[in-house]
Amino acid sequence: MQQLTVQQKLEILADAAKYDASCASSGAKRANNGKGVGHTDGTGICHSYTPDGRCVSLLKILLTNFCTYDCVFCVNRVSSDIQRARFTPEEVVNLTLDFYKRNYIEGLFLSSGIIQSPDYTMEQLIQVAKLLRTVHHFGGYIHLKTIPGADERLVAQAGKWADRLSANIELPTQQDLVQLAPEKKSTIIEGTMGQILAHSDEAKEASIRSHLPRHMLPKFAPAGQSTQMVVGATATTDREIIQRAGALYGNYKLRRIYYTGFSPYPEADARLPLKAAPLMREHRLYQADWLMRYYGFAPDEITSEANPELSLEEDPKTSWAKAHPEFFPVDVNVAPRESLLRVPGIGYRNVERILNIRRYHRLSIEDLRKLNVRVKHVAAWITAADHLPTSPLVSASPLPSPTAQLDLFAAASALSGAL
Amino acid sequence: MHTVHVPPDFNAWRELARTALHDGFRPDEITFCDSTEPRSLSLLPEAASPGGPPHVKPHVSTAFLEAANFAATHRDPQRWNLLYRLLWRLQENRNLLRIEVDDDVAALLRLRSQVARDLHKMHAFVRFRKLEIDGDEHFIAWYEPAHRIVRLAAPFFAERFSVMHWTILTPDESVSWDPHTKQLTFGPGADRTQAPEQDELETLWKCYYASIFNPARINPSAMRSEMPMRYWQNLPEVEILPQLMRGAEQRVATMVRRQQSKPTAAPYVPELHTLTVLREALPSCKGCELYEHATQVVPGVGAAHAKLMLVGEQPGDKEDLEGAPFVGPAGSLLRGVMEELGIAPESVYMTNAVKHFKFVQRGKLRLHQNPRLQEINACRPWLAAELDAVKPQVILCLGASAAKSLLGSTFALMKDRGSVQESAFGKQIIATLHPSAVLRARDDASREQMRGLLKRDLQFASELASGKHR
Numbered sequence: 001m002q003q004l005t006v007q008q009k010l011e012i013l014a015d016a017a018k019y020d021a022s023c024a025s026s027g028a029k030r031a032n033n034g035k036g037v038g039h040t041d042g043t044g045i046c047h048s049y050t051p052d053g054r055c056v057s058l059l060k061i062l063l064t065n066f067c068t069y070d071c072v073f074c075v076n077r078v079s080s081d082i083q084r085a086r087f088t089p090e091e092v093v094n095l096t097l098d099f100y101k102r103n104y105i106e107g108l109f110l111s112s113g114i115i116q117s118p119d120y121t122m123e124q125l126i127q128v129a130k131l132l133r134t135v136h137h138f139g140g141y142i143h144l145k146t147i148p149g150a151d152e153r154l155v156a157q158a159g160k161w162a163d164r165l166s167a168n169i170e171l172p173t174q175q176d177l178v179q180l181a182p183e184k185k186s187t188i189i190e191g192t193m194g195q196i197l198a199h200s201d202e203a204k205e206a207s208i209r210s211h212l213p214r215h216m217l218p219k220f221a222p223a224g225q226s227t228q229m230v231v232g233a234t235a236t237t238d239r240e241i242i243q244r245a246g247a248l249y250g251n252y253k254l255r256r257i258y259y260t261g262f263s264p265y266p267e268a269d270a271r272l273p274l275k276a277a278p279l280m281r282e283h284r285l286y287q288a289d290w291l292m293r294y295y296g297f298a299p300d301e302i303t304s305e306a307n308p309e310l311s312l313e314e315d316p317k318t319s320w321a322k323a324h325p326e327f328f329p330v331d332v333n334v335a336p337r338e339s340l341l342r343v344p345g346i347g348y349r350n351v352e353r354i355l356n357i358r359r360y361h362r363l364s365i366e367d368l369r370k371l372n373v374r375v376k377h378v379a380a381w382i383t384a385a386d387h388l389p390t391s392p393l394v395s396a397s398p399l400p401s402p403t404a405q406l407d408l409f410a411a412a413s414a415l416s417g418a419l
Numbered sequence: 420m421h422t423v424h425v426p427p428d429f430n431a432w433r434e435l436a437r438t439a440l441h442d443g444f445r446p447d448e449i450t451f452c453d454s455t456e457p458r459s460l461s462l463l464p465e466a467a468s469p470g471g472p473p474h475v476k477p478h479v480s481t482a483f484l485e486a487a488n489f490a491a492t493h494r495d496p497q498r499w500n501l502l503y504r505l506l507w508r509l510q511e512n513r514n515l516l517r518i519e520v521d522d523d524v525a526a527l528l529r530l531r532s533q534v535a536r537d538l539h540k541m542h543a544f545v546r547f548r549k550l551e552i553d554g555d556e557h558f559i560a561w562y563e564p565a566h567r568i569v570r571l572a573a574p575f576f577a578e579r580f581s582v583m584h585w586t587i588l589t590p591d592e593s594v595s596w597d598p599h600t601k602q603l604t605f606g607p608g609a610d611r612t613q614a615p616e617q618d619e620l621e622t623l624w625k626c627y628y629a630s631i632f633n634p635a636r637i638n639p640s641a642m643r644s645e646m647p648m649r650y651w652q653n654l655p656e657v658e659i660l661p662q663l664m665r666g667a668e669q670r671v672a673t674m675v676r677r678q679q680s681k682p683t684a685a686p687y688v689p690e691l692h693t694l695t696v697l698r699e700a701l702p703s704c705k706g707c708e709l710y711e712h713a714t715q716v717v718p719g720v721g722a723a724h725a726k727l728m729l730v731g732e733q734p735g736d737k738e739d740l741e742g743a744p745f746v747g748p749a750g751s752l753l754r755g756v757m758e759e760l761g762i763a764p765e766s767v768y769m770t771n772a773v774k775h776f777k778f779v780q781r782g783k784l785r786l787h788q789n790p791r792l793q794e795i796n797a798c799r800p801w802l803a804a805e806l807d808a809v810k811p812q813v814i815l816c817l818g819a820s821a822a823k824s825l826l827g828s829t830f831a832l833m834k835d836r837g838s839v840q841e842s843a844f845g846k847q848i849i850a851t852l853h854p855s856a857v858l859r860a861r862d863d864a865s866r867e868q869m870r871g872l873l874k875r876d877l878q879f880a881s882e883l884a885s886g887k888h889r
Contacts, residue, residue, distance in 0.1 A: 007626055014630035032578045039579050045543045046645065048656055050632030051664050053641025060631060070827050079792055098620055099627075101558065101583060102547045179843045182827035263635035264674050275675075276635045353519055360518050367520040 004085050010095065012085040016065040016076055017111060019265065020168075020228060021258040025057045025106035025141040027223035028163035031215065036137030037100055038107070040163065044141075045106055058109040058143065059099055063087055063124055067113030071170070071181035073233045073272060075265040076113045089128045096132060100140050107141030107163070108132070114147060122150035122158065129161035141223075146196065148189040155195045156220075159203075164223040164255070167192040169248065172241045176234045193252040196225045200253075224255035231285060232277025233262040239308035242288050246299030249292065259285045284310040291316060294348050295341045318344040321381060331383040332363050345377035421449045421467040424458075425499050427567055429491035436503050440477045443469040446507045451499030474510055482516050483509060490530035492567045501526055537565045541572045544650050545587060547580075548618035558585040561614035562653060567591050573603050588614050621655045628656040634667035635674070682707035682797035692807040694723055701774060707797040709775035709790075714739045719770025719805055727762075727884035728811035729753075730802065731771045732820040732853060736785050739776035744769050749855035753817070756854075756874050762881050768809050772824040773798045795824045806844060813884040814845045815877065818853025826850065837876045839883070847883060851876035 004012075026044030046055030064086035065076045075082065096108045110128055114121050125144050132138040144162040146155055159165055167189055171177050174186045203220035210217055227248065231241060245257050261277035288310060291297040295317070302316050303309070304323070311319050321328065321344045330339045332346075332354055340351045350371050357363060362385040369375050380389050421444055425432045432451065439449055448470055452458065487502050505523050509515050518524055547558035558580070564572070569592040576585065577596050586595040588609035595604045651657045684706030689696050701716045710716070717734040720743060737747035745753055754764060772795055778785040790798075802824060806814070816822040819832045825844045832850055840848045852873050860866035882888055 007623055010623065011626055011630050014627050018631050018633050032581050034581060037580055037582055041575070045539070047543045048628065048654060049642040049646040050628065051639055051642055051660065051667060052632045052634070052636040053638035053645075054632065055645065056628065056631065059627070095623075099624065101580070102549070102618060102620060102624070103545050103560070103580075104624055178841065182842060261636070263633055264671065265635075279636060279638065356517055357519055360514050361520065363520070370520045370525055 006091055006095070009085040009087055009091070010061070012083055013061045013063075013065060013087060016082075016113075017060045017062050017109075019075060019260060019263070020060065020109075020111060020145075021054075021260040022143070022166060022226055022228055022256070023055060023057050023060055023109060024256070025143075027255060028141060029222070030139050030141075030163065032139050033137055036139060037097065038139030040106065040139070040141050047104055047106065056104075057106045058141065059096055059105050059107070060109040061087070061092065061095075061111075063089075063092065063110060063112040063121075063128065064115060065113050066115050068116075069114050069181070069183045071184065073171070073180050073230050073262060089124065089131055092128045093131045093136065096140075097136060097138065100138075105140075107138075107143070109143040109145075111145035112147070118147040118150040119154060122147045122154040126154060126157050126161065129158070133161045143223075146192055148184065148192045150192065152195050155192060156199050159196065159199050159220040160218075162221050164226060165196050165221045166226045166228070167196065169227045169229050169244075169257075171234065172229055172231065172236045172244045173234075176236055180233060190252070193225065193227070193248075193254075196221065197252050200224070225252065226254055226256040226258065228258040228260060230260050230262050232281060233272055237303075237308040238281075238285065238288070238310045239303040239305075241285060242292070242302050243299045245289060246292055257289060259289070278312060280312045281310070284312065284316060288316045290348075291320075296338055297342075315344065317342070328381045329383045329389040330381060332368070333358050333383075333385060343378060343381050345374050345381070421469075422452060423449065424452050424454045426454050427491075429488050432491060432499050432502065436506060437477070439469075439503065440474040440506065440510075443471040443473040445469070445471040446500070446504040449503065451503060453496045453499060456496045471507075477506070478510055478513060479506070480509070480513070480516065486516070486527055486531045489534045489571070490527055492571060493530045493534050494566050495530060498530060501530075534566050534568060534571070538568050538571055540564075540650060541568060542575050544653055545576070546618075546653060546655060547585060548615040549620075550615055555584060558583050559614050560585070560587045561609075561611050562587055562589050564589060565649070569594055570605065573605075577601075577603055617655075625656050625659050629659055629663055632663070634670040637664070637667045639664065682793060683800065684798055685800045688800045688804050692804045694719075694805070694808050697801070697804055697808060701801065704774070704801070706800075707794050709773070709777050709794060712778070713775040715742050716774050717742055717744055717771065717776070718774065719768055720744060721764070721768035721770075722766055723768075723809065725766060725768040725809055726812040727766075727881055728768045728770070728806070728809055728814050729817060730814060730821040730825070731769070731817045733771045733773035733790050734776045735787055735855075736776065736778070744771055749853065749858060752857060752870075753854040753873075756870070756877060760874065760878050760881065762877070767881075768805075768811065770802070770805055772802055772821040774801055790820055792823065795820055799824055803844065811845070811884070812847060812886075813880050814848045815880040816848065816850040818856065819850075821853075822850035836872070837879065849876060849880045849883075851880075 024044055025040065026042065028040045029042040030040045032039040044057060046057050048056040050056060062076070064084070065082070066084050066086060067074075067076045068078055070077045070079050092108070092110065096105075099105045100107070108128075110125055112121050112125055129142050129144055132142065142162045143164040143166065144158050146158055146165050146167045148167055155165070169186065169189055170181055170184055177184050177186055200220045203218050207217040229241070248254055248257060259282050261279065261282040262273065263276035264272070288302045291302055292299060297320070301320060310316055321342070327342065330343050332340065337351060337355060340346060340354060341348065346354070350373060353371055354363060357367070361367070364385040365375055365379070365387045368378070368384065379387065382389060423435050423439065425435055435451070448467055483505065490498055490502065501523060505515070505527055508523065515521065516524055519528060541562060541564050545560045545562050547560045550557045550559060569587070569589055573594045576587065580596065581601070582598050584596065584598055586593060590610070591608045593606045593609050595606070596602070597604070684704050687700060687704040687706055689700045698718045701718050704710060704716060713734075717738050731744065734744060735747045735749065738744055738750070744750070757764060773790045777788045777790055777794070779788055814825065816825060819830070822830045822832055825848055826840055826842050830850065836851055837849065840850070842848060852869055854873065857866055857869045857873060860869050
């Protein structure tokens with residue numbers, strides 16, 4: 001076979017990696033070591049954006065797209081009739097350093113098709129990270145994809161060199177896996193996640209007890225672990241996906257779950273849909289994910305048994321609010337943080353700002369407008385210094401049982417002549 | 420009105436503001452003019468005396484200093500007056516900065532966040548180009564920030580690229596880093612021609628950029644909101660953007676067409692899955708090319724609700740001529756084994772993974788050829804419909820092709836032969852050797868051994884189907 005150039009390999013192996021959604025480079029802080037290029041300051045930087053709207057923050061490639069597995073949803077499956085290529089570890093190291101020195105990237109995201117065995121594949125990935133860290137003193141970001149089922153010793157090594165590790169859950173349910181990824185079992189994938197968590201916890205405990213200076217402490221994947229699932233390749237509902245996500249966050253302390261809406265790819269299996277899952281579905285799942293991680297929603301609350309799919313027309317927080325009129329209105333000047341977080345149209349940042357400001361100043365609708373709150377959107381759900389909600393939605397809620405208060409209102413309406 | 424001219428530098432303003440506070444100038448009695456702005460033509464500068472109380476020891480919080488330091492680099496000519504007004508008001512109200520809805524505070528925060536965004540974009544969008552100077556590598560970038568942020572941005576590059584010799588040129592100011600002395604050096608502004616025009620790596624970088632996006636998910640408005648066009652002229656990868664955008668739709672259409680044109684029997688399989696209906700529909704199948712050469716289609720035979728279903732590979736020469744499965748040499752071997760085990764052929768359902776004979780003509784001979792994975796996949800809808808009609812307890816796959824059809828294309832026959840597997844097609848699937856493999860064995864000993872394996876697996880499958888191994 002004719003030898004491929006590095007450029008040809010890059011075309012093939014970046015193309016094959018583009019279905020992996022995760023590209024964030026945040027969460028790790030790594031000072032420059034004075035011996036090589038690179039540092040990370042914790043927030044991550046998007047160095048460019050591609051026409052699909054995704055950010056380019058890392059050199060995201062596969063070490064090889066040869067794969068012995070036959071996962072139906074994956075472009076690299078063994079039965080796929082695509083061009084194959086394989087980088088040497090040195091080629092990946094040089095590409096990473098050369099791109100980094102031009103300020104094109106924050107670091108490397110390295111994944112791979114499974115060749116020979118999970119252990120062998122994992123060793124190859126580790127080799128790249130180790131070369132970067134030990135030979136070139138690279139201080140930039142490294143994200144390694146762990147191969148499910150690889151030996152625990154290898155997981156431990158990977159975490160030593162990488163900022164973040166991830167094991168892809170691939171599909172939301174075990175049934176989906178049986179259908180589309182016959183070689184993958186959720187127990188094995190979750191086993192790897194459990195190992196990553198255990199090593200990370202051990203490293204944290206060791207650093208609490210240790211008297212070593214901070215930079216000498218043993219680190220294990222300081223930016224934590226993440227995972228990815230493909231949505232829309234099977235009929236699994238949003239409710240099942242969100243509950244699965246909730247369980248994964250709870251069990252393995254994942255930093256993030258990435259949702260990739262299924263999209264068609266060359267040589268796809270005929271059993272798969274021909275159209276991409278709507279971009280909006282992915283977006284709604286991310287919104288639901290944020291509700292769980294930052295807004296205090298339980299997975300159960302976001303959808304219902306009767307309506308297991310997220311609405312494509314309205315965001316999940318608004319849907320929840322409409323289903324819970326008894327919760328509103330929320331008074332922006334006195335309500336606790338947890339209640340403010342549930343108001344549709346008020347984001348996490350603005351809740352913090354509202355809590356800060358109201359210690360010195362009672363907030364009016366005009367004040368909210370100054371905070372860039374979409375007043376038209378929130379007016380129905382809140383009480384402010386100069387505002388009572390008037391939305392038909394809230395007043396249409398079932399009337400409370402008769403009380404003394406209701407009489408008060410009755411008297412008031414008699415005065416104004418209203419019914 | 421007292422007028423003060425301020426160079427575009429936070430510390431310069433700070434000195435002037437300190438004096439003004441000390442003298443007691445109220446914000447409406449003093450104007451800070453940015454010295455980079457054209458001066459007004461007023462020939463007679465008005466002398467004015469301060470009307471406020473002098474602040475000898477003014478209160479300045481670190482929060483104000485931090486925000487003001489950012490806002491000072493903004494190009495808004497009114498920023499110095501805004502900062503002075505806030506500084507004056509802070510003397511009365513020390514909590515002022517916390518009230519984000521106050522108009523002055525909001526204006527300060529807006530300036531600060533615009534500068535912070537510009538700074539973030541500079542960290543992201545500076546592109547170094549490598550030069551060899553006297554055998555040393557020197558990385559040089561040309562960049563045009565929206566505001567005067569070079570001094571705010573430089574420490575980031577100093578830490579990140581501490582071992583490189585680098586220079587960033589901007590219209591207002593330039594900055595260099597020497598990796599040996601670990602010093603930043605600031606210099607005058609420059610123009611684009613002083614920076615290298617290209618870098619050897621840009622072709623590779625563009626190739627990466629072109630490969631990493633997914634044409635099926637094109638979303639240019641999301642791209643533009645994060646990467647405003649004012650930064651584009653500095654980004655080499657953006658040069659290929661028009662061709663990528665134009666090509667995306669075409670690429671997706673080609674992919675879908677190819678997937679649609681993959682052979683599949685699905686359109687020919689009736690919705691009602693009963694054996695009679697399937698048997699009537701089968702002859703019309705043109706799901707793949709095999710129908711063109713075979714004599715006829717070969718449907719399955721046996722009990723309509725058999726507990727055990729045997730799945731072979733595909734019809735052979737004799738089956739093709741007779742239109743019935745397992746009637747050739749391999750079939751008679753199989754029937755012999757079944758007879759020894761006391762399994763009546765009518766009690767099971769027998770069929771093939773592929774329904775048409777595949778062969779190459781050699782003179783008068785028709786030589787059997789193994790079906791390709793694509794043909795097995797194309798024919799799978801028939802097999803799935805048969806499974807749905809019969810609903811067997813146990814499926815026994817005879818040979819690798821049948822096993823691959825139901826257990827995935829990487830199923831390793833000799834490794835997992837004889838054990839119970841599960842897939843979307845059934846809860847109890849067992850794979851064993853194909854009887855023709857027994858016929859082709861290289862010597863008598865191995866033929867006997869292989870026949871033994873086939874018999875053992877068949878017996879196990881039969882017993883499992885009748886509920887013996889619960």
